[in-house]
Amino acid sequence: MSAPDTQRMWDDVQLLARIVEHTPVAIIVTRTDGRILYVNQCGGEMLKIDRPRLLGAPMSNYITHLEGDLSWYAIHEMLMRGESRQVTGALVCGDGEECVCTIKAFSITTNDSPVAHIYMFIDETEGLSKAEQIESKNVEMARMNSELIRSNSELKKLSELKSSFLSIASHELKTPLTTIKGYSDIIIDGMRDRLDGDVLRMVENINRAADRLHRVVNNILDVTRIEQKRLRLHLEYLKLGALARECIDELTSLAAGRGITFGFQCPESLPDFYGDKLRLHQVFTNLLSNAIKFSPDNSSVEIGIALEEESQFHIVIRDHGIGIDRDEQKRIFDPFYEIGSINRHSTGSSRFLGGGTGLGLSIVKGVVDCHGGRLWVESDGVNKETFPGSSFHIVLPVRSKNSLEEDETEPLVVTAVDAEGRDGDESSPVDAKPDILFVDNDRESIEIARMVLDTAFNVIVAESGEQGLAAAFGRHPSLILLSPAQPGIDGFRICKILKSQEDTRNIPVAFFSSGADGEDIQKYFACGADDCIVKPFNGGDLFEKIWRILMKKKEDATFK
Numbered sequence: 001m002s003a004p005d006t007q008r009m010w011d012d013v014q015l016l017a018r019i020v021e022h023t024p025v026a027i028i029v030t031r032t033d034g035r036i037l038y039v040n041q042c043g044g045e046m047l048k049i050d051r052p053r054l055l056g057a058p059m060s061n062y063i064t065h066l067e068g069d070l071s072w073y074a075i076h077e078m079l080m081r082g083e084s085r086q087v088t089g090a091l092v093c094g095d096g097e098e099c100v101c102t103i104k105a106f107s108i109t110t111n112d113s114p115v116a117h118i119y120m121f122i123d124e125t126e127g128l129s130k131a132e133q134i135e136s137k138n139v140e141m142a143r144m145n146s147e148l149i150r151s152n153s154e155l156k157k158l159s160e161l162k163s164s165f166l167s168i169a170s171h172e173l174k175t176p177l178t179t180i181k182g183y184s185d186i187i188i189d190g191m192r193d194r195l196d197g198d199v200l201r202m203v204e205n206i207n208r209a210a211d212r213l214h215r216v217v218n219n220i221l222d223v224t225r226i227e228q229k230r231l232r233l234h235l236e237y238l239k240l241g242a243l244a245r246e247c248i249d250e251l252t253s254l255a256a257g258r259g260i261t262f263g264f265q266c267p268e269s270l271p272d273f274y275g276d277k278l279r280l281h282q283v284f285t286n287l288l289s290n291a292i293k294f295s296p297d298n299s300s301v302e303i304g305i306a307l308e309e310e311s312q313f314h315i316v317i318r319d320h321g322i323g324i325d326r327d328e329q330k331r332i333f334d335p336f337y338e339i340g341s342i343n344r345h346s347t348g349s350s351r352f353l354g355g356g357t358g359l360g361l362s363i364v365k366g367v368v369d370c371h372g373g374r375l376w377v378e379s380d381g382v383n384k385e386t387f388p389g390s391s392f393h394i395v396l397p398v399r400s401k402n403s404l405e406e407d408e409t410e411p412l413v414v415t416a417v418d419a420e421g422r423d424g425d426e427s428s429p430v431d432a433k434p435d436i437l438f439v440d441n442d443r444e445s446i447e448i449a450r451m452v453l454d455t456a457f458n459v460i461v462a463e464s465g466e467q468g469l470a471a472a473f474g475r476h477p478s479l480i481l482l483s484p485a486q487p488g489i490d491g492f493r494i495c496k497i498l499k500s501q502e503d504t505r506n507i508p509v510a511f512f513s514s515g516a517d518g519e520d521i522q523k524y525f526a527c528g529a530d531d532c533i534v535k536p537f538n539g540g541d542l543f544e545k546i547w548r549i550l551m552k553k554k555e556d557a558t559f560k
């Protein structure tokens with residue numbers, strides 16, 4: 001080749017290179033290993049990335065959403081076979097945006113072997129009118145929207161799966177837990193004289209661990225009930241001030257151990273609140289225990305309850321503890337959310353006691369929501385030296401039984417406090433716990449009994465004779481514990497009625513009475529009772545006795 005020929009050829013190559021560089025179509029050349037060798041000017045602009053940064057980078061990083069769910073690798077394989085391909089897809093740009101375009105890909109070959117791959121990207125919106133561009137953006141947004149809807153519904157399904165897994169796992173845990181708790185109660189209460197000190201301490205440790213696990217399992221069940229909208233409220237008129245006072249009294253010795261004092265302000269004249277007493281007890285106890293837990297020794301916690309504009313109760317629980325970061329103030333109400341461990345909160349001078357599960361506040365929020373209220377926290381952030389503190393606010397609507405029942409938008413499941421079992425409809429279908437009906441208005445004994453029995457039985461309470469009969473005929477419990485005297489029909493008549501009816505004759509009935517003597521016990525058996533449990537009772541004994549009565553009933557049924 002002569003010198004002028006060489007010069008002409010060189011000029012042609014230069015011209016060609018300039019044409020490629022300035023052509024208004026994005027061109028990217030890769031080596032056969034898929035790494036970028038060259039990007040023309042339009043390619044750099046379209047990608048919004050400095051071109052030198054692209055050299056050597058894998059092409060697969062910049063192509064996405066290929067039509068028909070094709071992967072970049074599939075195209076690469078075609079190019080390696082010498083085939084060409086045109087597809088729609090998107091370029092992943094440097095600013096995180098995606099640019100939808102038509103992609104044409106082909107190979108440059110030497111001796112039938114590919115030596116480089118060429119990708120050309122034609123912006124689909126280029127040259128379109130404004131209206132067409134908007135239309136194209138709309139189509140893209142609709143596609144993204146449907147993708148979002150799909151991932152949302154997948155997330156929802158996963159969350160439902162998680163809730164039902166937690167619910168089933170917790171119910172499954174309850175049965176062995178009951179055995180551990182029941183037997184260790186029996187050993188501690190009834191056999192302590194026969195045990196050597198070390199063994200007794202070990203059993204006491206087992207018993208405490210079972211209590212802790214029981215609390216965790218109950219919390220998980222509460223969270224799943226809230227998530228699945230199965231939380232059932234048992235409503236009655238109650239005094240918020242008295243309830244708060246009760247919770248403060250229960251926590252006073254725990255707080256006093258750390259030198260923490262309580263301040264309490266509540267007007268005498270506050271109207272009654274129509275709500276679920278046990279659930280609101282749980283709300284106060286959770287917030288107050290957190291206030292103690294996250295406060296330094298020798299500080300104070302203040303509780304205030306006020307009526308605002310005759311329409312709402314405003315409850316504030318303020319501590320002078322470590323405070324909560326603004327970023328965390330919403331997230332702490334999510335289930336299982338904890339900000340660091342208790343140990344990390346400790347400083348040289350202050351102790352913070354008691355770990356948690358991150359479930360307390362989500363339950364508090366669920367209960368407040370179910371009452372139609374609002375809950376939020378205010379804090380100037382975390383500081384473990386200056387202790388800015390936190391204030392938890394609850395607003396609850398003042399309303400009557402009637403207004404609540406008329407409120408059709410209410411998300412809660414409501415029953416008045418009557419013969420309905422607290423756990424009845426809340427339990428999951430896997431829960432095959434026997435129902436035990438207490439016909440008794442001695443709330444203190446029933447609460448103690450409930451604590452002992454809750455893991456193994458559904459405790460149903462009727463506070464009058466009439467409610468008791470209705471619950472016995474309606475629910476067919478596995479056992480009825482009957483007080484001799486309560487409002488309405490007395491225990492003797494109830495027992496006679498139950499034993500005279502085909503429907504209820506086989507339900508075991510035990511009298512549940514205080515200080516019964518031999519004569520009383522004779523009267524109980526005379527009216528048809530199967531057994532008698534005397535108050536005050538010991539938790540282990542009560543559990544064991546109930547278990548025996550139920551076992552006997554099962555044996556009788558088998559041998560009939």
Ligand code: ADP
Pocket residue numbers: 286290291294319321322323324332337338339340355356357358359360361362390
């Ligand atoms: P836990 O059972 O672990 O205490 P909670 O749901 O009650 O879980 O609380 C979630 C997190 O919120 C806690 O781990 C804690 O970090 C933070 N928190 C709750 N109450 C307070 C408080 N009064 N002061 C500071 N942090 C708090």
